[in-house]
Amino acid sequence: MIKISYATAIFVFCIGLYTILSKRNLFKTVIGLTIMESGALMLIVTAGYVHGGVPPLIPMEGQAVNPLPHAFTLTAIVIGASDVALALALVIKVHRRYKTVDLDKIRGLKE
Amino acid sequence: MGLLLLCLGIGWWLWKGVAAMEDPEFIIGPAAYYIINTAEETGAANIVAAILFDYRGIDTLGEASVIYTTVCGVAMLFSKSKYKRSSAGLSFIARRGVSFLVPFLLLYGSTIILMGHMTPGGGFQGGAVFATVTILLCIVFGSSFEMSRIKPKTKETIESLGGLFFVFLGGVGLLAGAGFLANTAAGFPRGQVGNFLSAGAIPLLNIAVGMKVGAGLSTIFYSMVRVLELEFGEQMSEVEGNDKN
Numbered sequence: 001m002i003k004i005s006y007a008t009a010i011f012v013f014c015i016g017l018y019t020i021l022s023k024r025n026l027f028k029t030v031i032g033l034t035i036m037e038s039g040a041l042m043l044i045v046t047a048g049y050v051h052g053g054v055p056p057l058i059p060m061e062g063q064a065v066n067p068l069p070h071a072f073t074l075t076a077i078v079i080g081a082s083d084v085a086l087a088l089a090l091v092i093k094v095h096r097r098y099k100t101v102d103l104d105k106i107r108g109l110k111e
Numbered sequence: 112m113g114l115l116l117l118c119l120g121i122g123w124w125l126w127k128g129v130a131a132m133e134d135p136e137f138i139i140g141p142a143a144y145y146i147i148n149t150a151e152e153t154g155a156a157n158i159v160a161a162i163l164f165d166y167r168g169i170d171t172l173g174e175a176s177v178i179y180t181t182v183c184g185v186a187m188l189f190s191k192s193k194y195k196r197s198s199a200g201l202s203f204i205a206r207r208g209v210s211f212l213v214p215f216l217l218l219y220g221s222t223i224i225l226m227g228h229m230t231p232g233g234g235f236q237g238g239a240v241f242a243t244v245t246i247l248l249c250i251v252f253g254s255s256f257e258m259s260r261i262k263p264k265t266k267e268t269i270e271s272l273g274g275l276f277f278v279f280l281g282g283v284g285l286l287a288g289a290g291f292l293a294n295t296a297a298g299f300p301r302g303q304v305g306n307f308l309s310a311g312a313i314p315l316l317n318i319a320v321g322m323k324v325g326a327g328l329s330t331i332f333y334s335m336v337r338v339l340e341l342e343f344g345e346q347m348s349e350v351e352g353n354d355k356n
Contacts, residue, residue, distance in 0.1 A: 002134055003129075003130065006126075006129040006130075006132075007126065010122050010125045010126055010129070011122065013122070013125070014118045014119070014121060014122040017118050017121065018114060018115060018118040021114045021117070021118070022114050022115075048142075049135075050135050050136065050137065050138060051134045051135065051136050055231070056146065056157075056158040056159060057156055057157055057158070057230070057231070058149070058150050058156040058157075058158070058304055058305070059156075059305075060146075063137065063138075064138075064146050064158070066138050066142045067142060067145060067146065067158040067159050067162055068141065068142040068145070068162065070159045071159050071162040071163050071167065074159070074163060074233075074235055075163075075170060075171070075174050077235075078174050078177065078178060078235055078324070079174065079177050081328070082177050082178055082180075082181035083181075085181050085185060085331045085335075086181055086184050086185065088335065089184065089185045089188045089189065089335065090188070092188075092189075092335065092338060093188055
């Protein structure tokens with residue numbers, strides 16, 4: 001069962017990677033970045049799973065799952081939200097300067 | 112096509128890596144220590160909260176400063192834009208519905224923050240709920256309404272106070288001679304595990320982080336939406352000018 005979770009994480013990560021590589025629109029690049037980030041977070045949380053584990057809340061009945069990846073994921077979510085906000089702010093700035101968010105057109109304008 | 116093949120190849124490569132892994136049956140390393148000793152040392156029922164705010168508190172302080180840096184960056188990028196006009200907001204039904212919902216959302220957010228040491232939740236999640244309330248107000252009633260109710264200066268003050276409160280609580284540990292961000296070692300009462308008043312400084316740190324995250328995310332959204340409305344307004348006036356010509 002745990003393999004399905006890993007496969008989902010990798011699938012989501014690859015969708016995000018393909019979005020970043022293939023799209024020329026800067027907004028779509030930022031969307032790809034968030035999708036990749038979700039894949040990475042899924043991978044971290046899955047890595048903390050223990051067979052038959054229960055949530056790490058006291059009182060526990062049985063073996064708890066690893067709480068450390070959960071704490072790391074919380075950190076990563078907040079930092080991801082912050083860098084997406086900064087990236088979007090920069091994209092808005094680019095749009096004000098060039099009146100477009102298309103990478104090819106921006107390059108064409110510069111030459 | 113080549114890009115698709117490249118992504119599939121990377122995915123296959125990663126899959127070969129995780130397919131070799133076994134299902135772990137037990138936990139080793141620092142996580143095992145945290146699970147065994149959290150109730151003894153911190154008194155928090157939520158082990159993740161104990162790790163975030165006690166064992167790795169300095170990590171969380173750095174994380175909070177990342178949000179602060181983002182708010183500074185966004186505010187700096189949009190500093191020159193002057194506020195001109197607000198969006199009109201949504202229909203009457205949406206306004207009534209949201210004004211009915213807002214008290215419950217506030218209650219939900221404060222529950223998540225205040226019970227963060229016992230149940231899943233905490234300052235980051237509850238702060239995000241508070242930011243959602245202001246974003247809803249911004250969208251449904253228009254940004255000038257939101258600005259008149261919750262002034263941007265107030266948000267900045269709340270955010271700075273949250274950060275200062277966090278550092279102050281860390282400094283208490285320093286004064287007690289137990290190290291920065293020390294919890295029970297610095298004399299904070301541990302309480303009974305599972306009680307509302309327990310876990311020493313963790314609920315206070317939750318409140319500080321909640322103030323910081325809620326005000327910070329709300330400020331980020333507000334400055335972005337203000338700029339977008341400004342641009343939209345400029346385009347509209349251009350269109351109107353063209354119509355006249």
